[in-house]
Structure formats: C-alpha cells, structure tokens
Amino acid sequence: MSVPRSVYRKRIRRAQEQMESAGIDAFLALSLENYRYFTGDVRKQPRMFIPANDEPFVIVFEGEVEEAERKTGLEAKGYRALHEMIGHVVSFLNSIDTETPTVAVEMEFSTPAFLLERFRMANPHVEVVDAKQIVAPLRKFKDRYELDFMRKAGKLADIAMEKALELLRPGVSEREIALEVEYHVRKKGAERLAFPMFVNSGERSLWLHGLATDRKIEDGDVVLIDVGPVYEGYCADIARTFVVGNATEEQRRVHRAYVEMQEKTIEAIEGSKGEVSVLDLERRNAEFLKSVGFGDSYVRGFVHGIGLNFEETPFPTIFPEDLREIIEKDMTLSVGHSVLSVRGVGGFRVEDTIYVGEKVERLTTFTRELLEV
Incomplete structure (x- = not known):
C-alpha cells in the first residue's frame, strides 16, 4: 500500500500546529525515522527543517538534491560539508523576526x-x-497506512520465529541461528532487522x-530468542x-507466570x-508476580511503544515521565519487553506487538507455549 503525498503534508501541518501551540519557531529533524515519517523518503543522514509558519525543506548531500525533491515534493537544499548543512538552518533562523528563536531538536539517546x-x-x-513534545503526540497514534506496514512486519516476525525454531538444536551456534534467520526473513521481504537479533542460551538467557555469540546450543539449555523485522520502516518485535x-516443572511454572502476566496486561x-x-x-505486573512467588525477579519496562523505532513513546525505561502515559486507541505497543530471570531455572520472555483498536489485535501470533526442541 503506497502512502499518498497528502498524508505526509497532513503530518507536517499537524507538527506545525503543535509548534504554534507550544511557541516553538521551528523543528530540526536529525533522525531518519522522523525524516521518513514526514516525507516517506529514505536515505543516509537526511535532515529536515520544519518552520512553524513557513514551508519545510530537506537538507541532503549535494548529489541527492534532485532525487530528494522528486521523492518528497519539497525543496531540497544541498551540502558538501557539515558547516554547509548547518548553514541552511542558520540562514533561515536569521530571517526570523525574533531575538531568541526557539528550535525543537530530537534529544533522544540515539541523537x-x-x-x-x-x-x-x-x-x-x-x-x-x-x-518530543511535537513528534510523540503524532507518532504514537498510527494511521491505516502505518498499521498496514506493521501488520506485515508482524507476519515477518512470525516467519522469523518459525525459522529460528527450525534451526534450534544442540551443536548449532547462536550466531548461526541469527545469521540464517536474518537472511531468511530479508528474503521474505524484511527491509532489515530493527536491532541485532538476540539468541541468549544457557546462563545468558x-x-x-x-x-x-559463537556459543553452541547444548541439551538442557533455556534459549531466549528476540527478533524485530522491519517492513517499510516499521518494526514488529x-x-x-x-x-x-525436556523442560522442568519449575521452568514451566516460570513460563506460565510470564504468559499469564502478558495476558493480564x-x-x-x-x-x-x-x-x-x-x-x-507496571504496578499490576509487580503485584501479580509477587502473588506467584517471583516478586523479586520483576524488571520494569514490560510495555513500550513501537513503530518507526522499535522502542518509542511510551518508553518508560529511558524516559520515566512516560510512566504517566495513558494507553489509548490507535497506539501500537510491545508487550513483554522485560525478562523474568530466575537463577538456576533460566530467563523467560514472551513478547508480542499489539495494536490497540476497539479490541486489541495481536500483530505477532507465533505460539506462546513453552516449546521443547
């Protein structure tokens, strides 16, 4: 499903409305994710400048100007060196009739x-x-185009886990599993993986x-696998x-507790x-695990947002203020982000990507049973 250019223009207008309300003069996008959200274009190290009351423009390497204008429908300003890139923004800011312009810039751990x-x-x-005050209120709610991409990413995540299960056996290294799964899922249509795949076996679970790693899978291992395919920029986890x-009864008990916690969430x-x-x-989860005897093992951060970033608003493990975020319709979330680690038993995790519609829709559907291989 291609996204009409009008959708990107609407997103820009909504960002400008956010800026006007907050008394912000302009927004400088440094990340590919925000650049892509507002343009639909993909390239290395793009920048975008959105004034509150003027036309936006993109800033790209000199040789990319023509293509960037064709793909975004916006003016593109070229640069050959860092000072020229910043110079385009400085030039605009100097034209603003205010003594101290206010510019919003992403202040994330990836900036x-x-x-x-x-x-x-x-x-x-x-x-x-x-x-964040401009972008997060827009990006945390997904439109039908974004949801379509995330559904396809979810299907790819299921395909990836099916391949991992097929490969998982004693004598195979963690790295071999990760390489084969990534190759397989990219052949099936994934753009890339959102993060290096986890294959945590034995004590590393x-x-x-x-x-x-190069560690080889051994009989009796607990193996935790986490993978996040990307489709058209959107992630599933x-x-x-x-x-x-053969799983022990205690391993089954820990796994059941995790699955029940996810279901209750x-x-x-x-x-x-x-x-x-x-x-x-978070409070309900902590209370539930305490009631089943694993209260000391709970790790905060069970739920977070997901979309163009595999971790985005609400993102409480990095931004504690996001704990106050209300879960609302049209949000997409990862549920099951933290590990339940019990020494002598293993580390357990069951994570899925969901869409909050009239009802919750699971975008990842691979079985949540504790599989013995």
Whole structure:
C-alpha cells in the first residue's frame, strides 16, 4: 500500500500546529525515522527543517538534491560539508523576526551528540528545546497506512520465529541461528532487522539484553530468542523462550507466570484503554508476580511503544515521565519487553506487538507455549 503525498503534508501541518501551540519557531529533524515519517523518503543522514509558519525543506548531500525533491515534493537544499548543512538552518533562523528563536531538536539517546553541540555552537542566540513534545503526540497514534506496514512486519516476525525454531538444536551456534534467520526473513521481504537479533542460551538467557555469540546450543539449555523485522520502516518485535530437551516443572511454572502476566496486561489495556496508564500496568505486573512467588525477579519496562523505532513513546525505561502515559486507541505497543530471570531455572520472555483498536489485535501470533526442541 503506497502512502499518498497528502498524508505526509497532513503530518507536517499537524507538527506545525503543535509548534504554534507550544511557541516553538521551528523543528530540526536529525533522525531518519522522523525524516521518513514526514516525507516517506529514505536515505543516509537526511535532515529536515520544519518552520512553524513557513514551508519545510530537506537538507541532503549535494548529489541527492534532485532525487530528494522528486521523492518528497519539497525543496531540497544541498551540502558538501557539515558547516554547509548547518548553514541552511542558520540562514533561515536569521530571517526570523525574533531575538531568541526557539528550535525543537530530537534529544533522544540515539541523537548524535556532536550534531546537537555543533548546532548550539553555530546558533548561540537560539533556545534549543526537546522535539518530543511535537513528534510523540503524532507518532504514537498510527494511521491505516502505518498499521498496514506493521501488520506485515508482524507476519515477518512470525516467519522469523518459525525459522529460528527450525534451526534450534544442540551443536548449532547462536550466531548461526541469527545469521540464517536474518537472511531468511530479508528474503521474505524484511527491509532489515530493527536491532541485532538476540539468541541468549544457557546462563545468558538471564540477560535483559542480548546478542548472538559463537556459543553452541547444548541439551538442557533455556534459549531466549528476540527478533524485530522491519517492513517499510516499521518494526514488529517478538520474543519467545524455548527449552532444548525436556523442560522442568519449575521452568514451566516460570513460563506460565510470564504468559499469564502478558495476558493480564493485554486484558487491562483492552478493558481500560483511555484510562489505564503505563504505571498502572507496571504496578499490576509487580503485584501479580509477587502473588506467584517471583516478586523479586520483576524488571520494569514490560510495555513500550513501537513503530518507526522499535522502542518509542511510551518508553518508560529511558524516559520515566512516560510512566504517566495513558494507553489509548490507535497506539501500537510491545508487550513483554522485560525478562523474568530466575537463577538456576533460566530467563523467560514472551513478547508480542499489539495494536490497540476497539479490541486489541495481536500483530505477532507465533505460539506462546513453552516449546521443547
């Protein structure tokens, strides 16, 4: 499904409305995700400048100007060096009839710090504020085009997990599984993976984050696999836990607790959307795990937003203020982000991507049973 150019123009207008309401003069987009959200275009290191009361323009390498204008329908300004890139913005800001212009810039953990610092050095008279107040209220609600892309990403996530299950056996290395799954899912239509795939086996299943190493899978291992295919820029995230050989009763008990916690979270979202906050969900999860004997093992961050970024608003593990975010209709979420680590038993995780519609729609549907391989 192609996205009409009018959709991108509407997004720009809504961002300009957000700026006017907040008294912000312009927004400088440094990330590919925001550039893509407002233009539909994809390229390396693009920048976009959206004034509150003027026409936006994109800033690209000199040789890309013609193509960028054709693909975005916007004016493109070319550069050959960093100072020329910043110069286009400086030139516009100098034309604004205000002593201290206010410019919103992404202040995320992925924002290149040197670019932000260079911008400040070149514009000492400019007040720089966080662009989250402009972008997050738009991007956290998905339109029908975005949802279509995320549904397709979800199908690819299921395909990836099916391939991982097929490959999982003693003697195969974590890295071999990750390489084969990525190759397979990209052949099936994934643009890329949103993050390096987790294949955490044995003691490494206890880790919150992960990667694939040369460790070979052994009989008796708990193996936690997490993969996030991207389709047309949009991510889906799925995680499942497997046991190589026969699962113990304690492993089954931990896994059941995790699956039940996920189910209760989704039921709460479906039954109380527009009312329940991320913090409410965190508290319920902590209380539930305490009631089943795993209270000391709970890791906060069970739910987060997902879309063009695999972690976006609400993103409470990085931005604690997002705990106050209310779960509302048309949001897409990852449910099951944290690991339940029990020493001597293993680390367990069941993560799915959902869409909050009139009812909750699971965009990833691979079985949530504890599979023995």
